[in-house]
Amino acid sequence: MRRTLIALATLSILAGCAVIVVPDGDGGVHYKSAFSSDAVQGNGQNATETRQVATLDAIDVNGPMQVEIRVGQGTSLQVEGDSNILPLLRTDASTGTLRVWVDGNVRTSHPLRVTYTTPTLHQVDANGSGAMNISGLSGGPLSLALNGSRAVRVNGYVSNLDVRMNGSGGLNASGLDSSAIAARVSGSGRLTLGRVNGDQLNLELNGSGGANASGSVRNMTVRTNGSGSADLASLTSQTAELNTNGSGSISAAVTQSVVAAANGSGSVTVYGNPSQRNVSGKRVSFVQ
Template identity: 85%
Template sequence: MRRTLIALAALSILAGCAVIVVPDGEGGMHYKSAFGGDAVQGNGQNLVETRQVATLDGIDVNGPMQVEIRVGQGTSLQVEGDSNILPLLRTDASNGTLRIWVEGNVRTSNPLRVTYTTPALHQVTANGSGQMNIAGLSGGPLNLSLNGSRAVRVSGYVSQLDARLNGSGGLNASGLDSTATVARLSGSGQLALGRVNGEQLNLELHGSGSANASGNVRNMTVRLNGSGSADLAGLTSQTAELSTNGSGSISAAVTQSVVAAANGSGGVTVYGNPAQRNVSGKRVSFVQ
């Protein structure tokens, strides 16, 4: 037991500042850090602060805050919140990544807001709750790693989207165009993957989450484990591998060849008339 506790403590330190959000019963929020003492009460005096920042193509956000990321000309960083809380909203740069976190315990009814403008964005890591909006993407790959209950909206164009979600959060990329997308969801979250036109869609769902996408691709691979659902009837693929284990369901449009397996009470619905079919399970159906 002692070794386990030591190991957990070490992992917490390596992970940075862990933040817990607790309603205070008075309409505000209590942001608790694993390393803080008594909470600092927000003074209600809103302050907007501009901070110096280098041009970085990655961002790592830990804690409950509203984040706006704009891909465009120039580089800037603006933070907003109670004037006595902002010193605890820490920002620094490490290995090409802008790190943002709350240090200590704070209690405030005013949300912390961060606005970051950068010429390029390729890596986003976010832990915790709150909203995040990413706009103006104009090429190159984008890697998203989201943990917790954060709601993230993404728009623009990327050559490839690589998204990993854990928890109950959501990714709304309905305003995003990509030529290839790889996505994995564990938990009860939601994925709206936008328009994929080009090479492939590779999707894995574990749990009760859901996903959807539209467009045209050469190859599609979808694997479900649990009670989730993948609505891909608006995405047409030349070839596809579709499998569900459990009570989850998949719907997809396929034109040439399909391998489909339904293991459990879930089902696979294929829209189209692919000439090559490899089917296992009783709950695979074709709709022309």
Template identity: 50%
Template structure:
């Protein structure tokens, strides 16, 4: 609390304010001198809107989002009554778009609950939290740009993820058969059990990825200072590389291609018979 008070005092001189939601989960910086920032009236209200149940969702702006997969299509938005009309919704092809363009200071955080029979794609821009539950076996693509934190729960056949920026994705409660993930920037990604044919991981920047499970083929590379902690993924074969100061950890049982370029390292757990190694910072741990 002292940190927040001190920071508020400093920012007061620059015309900024910190807006903290009542539950303490959302904090936003708004310009207190901005003539077009709309102030919430504190009157909590629920708005129900008609939707077609599109399987692709695009969310942009500072809001808390809950996606419930498996039910009858519906959209509920709650927040200060005079701010609800700032939340725009539109069908764009097969994608349901939900966004906020205006600057605002809210007394109650804006919350969105989107219920859909099936979910195949999610794109997020902005801040806040997103919780996705009930995923039921199809393919899923997630693109997270900005600082939003996303939680995934359920099971999918194939998972594709791009996490760009400082945001985080927690998928420890998600099971998948195959996964291809890319972390760009300083964000983090935690995968649940990947049990199937392939796991492909790419980290660019200072971000991190960790996962568990068992796959036939593992591909992992880092560019920068990031890390790929994959020693809890059992793989038959792997292609591993570190460029820069980052690190890769993997468990391999049969054959591995491993290279380190720079001050980073590749650590292989297991005793694969076939080894193709390039670089002095490739280590094997039996």
């Protein structure tokens, strides 16, 4: 009985604690509670450093920081924040990817900011929170792996956009043009995929997330599992496969051929008058 009471008391205490996941700099993480006493407090003295960096087309960001990635001439890396925190803002390029992370537990007075300029960019991995802005993209493929609550904005042009999002973050690519998109969301994340004109759009939503896009493609494949919503009425496709499972919704514009299935309480709305139709479920409708 005594052990049971101790266990319940321990669980009650832990239930009221926030647990912070901190990258350890070696690819892993360690955990701290909100009561950790070893956090480094920012001294309030803002400082800027310019660091040497190789020209790399991939970046991996871990931790709460604001990140600016500019695709342009030359290569440079600048970091900004409390002067006593900057030594803990680690950067490493030895693996062929620019890795940026916070070494330890910190409480900043000035936000940490990272600005990276590179001639080419093809891969971005981002974990944690804070704003990220990617600008100047001018061709080639781009792959985004986003985990956490980070808000990401992307501008420019890419041939192929691949997005994998987990968590509650957001991607605003309203200023992006692409020829093909493959995107997958798990959680409550929101995607604004911008303008896609070319081959195809492949989209999968798992959870309560949402996505929208505009433009014109030859084929689209869309699947929702859960309560997510795909608003693609501004994206016209010649052929489409649309499938919703749960309470989610899909709206899309189709001109020639469509396969549509609504399983559960969700709905599929097709804008247009495709001559070839394969429909299952009561909540599939056509709007001309």
